[in-house]
Amino acid sequence: MGFMEILMIIVPTTLLWAAPLIFTALGGTFSERSGVINIGLEGLMVIGAFTAIVFNLSFADTLGAWTPWVSLLVAMLAGVIFSAIHAVASITFRADQTVSGVAINLLAVGVTLFLVKFIYGKGQTDIIQESFSKIDIPLLSDIPFIGPIFFSNTYYTSFVAIIFAVVAWYVIYKTKFGLRLRSVGEHPMAADTMGINVTKMRYYGVLLSGALGGIGGGVYAQAISSDFGHATISGQGFMALAAMIFGKWHPLGAMGAAIFFGFAQSLSIIGSSLPLLENIPNVYLLVAPYVLTIIALTGFIGRADAPKASGIPYVKGNR
Amino acid sequence: MSNRMQNILIPIIAVLLGIIVGTILMIVTGYDAVAGFIALWNGAFGDVYFLGETIRQIIPYILAGLAVAFAFKTGLFNIGVEGQLIVGWLAAVWVGVAFELPKIIHLPLAVLAAALAGAFWAFIPGFLKAQYRVHEVIVTIMLNYTALHITNYIIRTKLSEGSDSSDPIAETASLRSPLLESLTDYSRMHWGIVIAIIAVIIMWFILEKTTRGFELKAVGLNQHASNYAGMNVKKNIILSMVISGVFAGLAGAMEGLGTFGYAAVKSGFTGVGFDGIAVALLGANSPIGIVLAAILFGSLKVGALNMPLEAGVPNELVDIIIALIVFFVASSYMIRLLIRKINKKGVK
Known part of the structure; x- marks a missing residue:
């Protein structure tokens, strides 16, 4: 297997796994930047994934190819x-x-599984027919080397x-x-003295994290898992939280x-089929995001505050 | 109304609110709420078998609750009880499988291994908090997943040959009790209940009767004042996490040596560690409160399993109720406002 072929497998899988993390980590950034810790990202992703799948299953016939995108909006x-x-509780x-x-995390899992059983009479939904599918992006995919x-x-x-x-970087750093x-x-307090409505801004922060967490869950469900059950979202939200911290509460850092982390996840899944990596136990790749985040926090690779x-x-x- | 009264009323109101919302949910979704609650009650206390199972569930809940509460007394939020529990479970089973010893040595050794493993897993965030001022919440969350993946790896490679479960532990390391099982119609109730009760007493003793406990609480109330009074804040932070980890590790031993008797690869968390947060919160971090809260949540959890069978209600309803209780206790400011308003009306 040539180097080019390996890249052609790794890069798209990395981006596939990274997408839900990016959305959710951006959500976390908005919330924490406004001063509200959001451990509930995991629960927000669960809600997003559940909503997207249920909407997708219900409206796939009428909406056709647009279903996943509309579902994403509903998940948001x-x-x-x-x-x-x-927001109400913490602000x-x-x-x-x-x-x-x-509580948000516990509630999300409880509510969604309860509703899945209520709606479908079983513990897991059917597999969606209209999911985000693989595409070659027009024009850009024709660029030599980079395109493929x-x-x-x-x-x-x-x-x-x-x-x-x-966009999040622009909004957080370049706008009023x-x-x-x-x-x-x-x-x-200083902000309040200057006439800024602290409560309102914090509500915006948390609601934006809800919107982005919902999208993150919707993307994960419709591009990766294709159905919804108790194990659909297991740790994605916490990994997004880790990404936000590892990226030092900066949107572009969080994206990076x-x-x-998407790279580490994709390697843990496809690594066994790649030369060089097949002999490394995938436990290292599985724990890498978490261990690296702890190390980042201790300040050995630039302190994260x-x-x-x-x-x-x-x-x-x-x- | 006095503060003391309010502190007792808030958890009760939170539980009631949780149950009320759960009832409304059942009515809205067209389930039979009365049948649901009867099934819940029967599933928890209906006969001796269910009673035994309920007590079995209460055992790890008490220990997980103690773990969260102990750290909380020092102002630390140990979300990592889940991870420490998993590590303790693995350590206990490992000792249970690897050695051949007389019961009087083997069982304590396995329990001790779990306690130490939990303590070590909690030492990491404690040390990082004390030394580098890293927030323990984030570190413990990250360590939960680290624990999950590492223990799965060890079970696959060291405790078995590529299979998803370890061998059963030796009889000499087991907490299982033929006596308690036969008394409860062959439920999985085990001797761990004794360990849990001892742990409750130990927690009470450390916090209320020793100088060390006084220091731990003082650090939780005001780090700067404690430091000024000559207490070693860093040492107390680490110690608090380590003791918390011991309780969490013991909770793992209960599962590994008592309920299951083996360790298996997990696709997700047991949930006991997170429910421990609910237990500690509802129990207001006091030993007696934790026992009562563990009894409530343990009964709800086990009783819930009977709801789909007897009333056709999904057992997740109970998870919703537990989450709501946590939510309402956390928002106790709302309940205090409510009490104040009602009181004012009464005066007029």
């Missing part, structure tokens, strides 16, 4: 609604944000994810909204980390 809305629970009712996030590696046999969702990351979002995450006010409810008048 479901994510927003579900994240509102986390308005000053709940411990970590505990509320844990990056733009052939790939998925649109991966590129949408990368575009989203660039982004400046306000970051300021309530770093020093809410998500691609890297969370937004200062992250995790602290803002109470007007408290110093």
Whole structure:
């Protein structure tokens, strides 16, 4: 197997696995930048995956090839609604944000599996017929060398994810909204003094994480798993959380980390069919994202610091 | 209303709210709510077999709850109980399979191995928190998945030859009790309940009766004041995580030596560690509260398995109720506001 062929297998698989992580990690970035820890990313992905699959199964006949994209929008809305629970608890009712996030995760799994049994009468949905499928991107895939590696046999969702990351970077670092979002995450009292509505900005942050987490789950379900059951989302959300931290709470950093984790995941799956890698136990690849994140946090490869006010409810008048 | 009263009322109101929302959900989805709750009750306490199974479920819940609560007393959030539990489970089974010893040595050794493994797995976040000020929540989450993949790997390569489950542990390392089993119509109830109760007493003793416990709590309340008073904050943080990990590892031993008697490759988490957060939270981190909360959640979990059989209600309903209880306890500010409003109306 030549080097070119190996790249042609690895790059598209990496991007496939990275896409859900990128969306969700961006969601986490918005939430944490506004000062709300979101351990509930996993639960938001579960909701997104469930909604996308159910919508896809129900409307595939009427919507045809557009089904996965419309399902993705619905998954996004479901994510927003579900994240509102986390927002109300952690912002308005000053709940411990970590505990509320844990509750979101437990609740998402309970609710979706309950509904799957209610709707389909069994523990797992059928396999969807209209999923995101492999495509060659027009024009770009004709570029010599780069085309076959990056733009052939790939998925649109991966590129949408990368575009989203660039947009998120622009929004967070180049717009008034982004400046306000970051300021309530770093020093809410100062922001409040300057007339910024801390509560409102934090709601935006959490709801955006719901939207992106929902999309992340929808992408995973419709491009990778193709159905929904209890094990569909198992750790993807936490890996996205890791990507956000590894990327130092920066959208492009989070994207880079998500691609890297996607690479590790894809190697753990296809590694056995590649020369050189077939003898390495895949446990190393499976734990790599988590171990690297811990090392990143300890500062051996450049310290990662969370937004200062992250995790602290803002109470007007408290110093 | 006094603060003490409120602290007792909040968990009760949270449980009631959780059950009410669960009932509404059943009614909206067209299930028979009354039949559902009767099935739940029968599934938990209906006969001695179910009672035995319920107690079996309560055992790891108590220990996981203690683990979360102990760290919480020092101001640390140990989300890693799940990972420490898995590591403890593996260590206990490993010792249980690898040695041939008389029971009086073998069983304690296997239990000790689990405790040490859990302690080690919790030492990592404790050390990183103390030394590098890394948030323990993130590290413990990452270590949960690390534990899952590594234990799966060890089970496949070291404890078996490529299969998905280890051999059963030697009889001399087992917590299983023919006596308790025959009393409860051959449920899987085992001697672990004794260990769990001892652990509750130990936690109470450490926190309430020793200087060390006083220091641990002081660090949890105010690190700077503790430091100023001459306490070693770093040492206390690490110690708190390690003790928390011991409880979590013991919870793993209960599963490995008692309930199952082997270790198998897992595709996902056991959930006991996360339910431990619910137990500790509802029990307000106090030993007695944890026992009561573990009894509640253990009964709900085991009783739920009977709901699809007897009433056709999906057992996930109970997961929803548990999640809601966590949610309502966490949002206790909302309940306090509610109590205050009701009180004010009463005065007028």
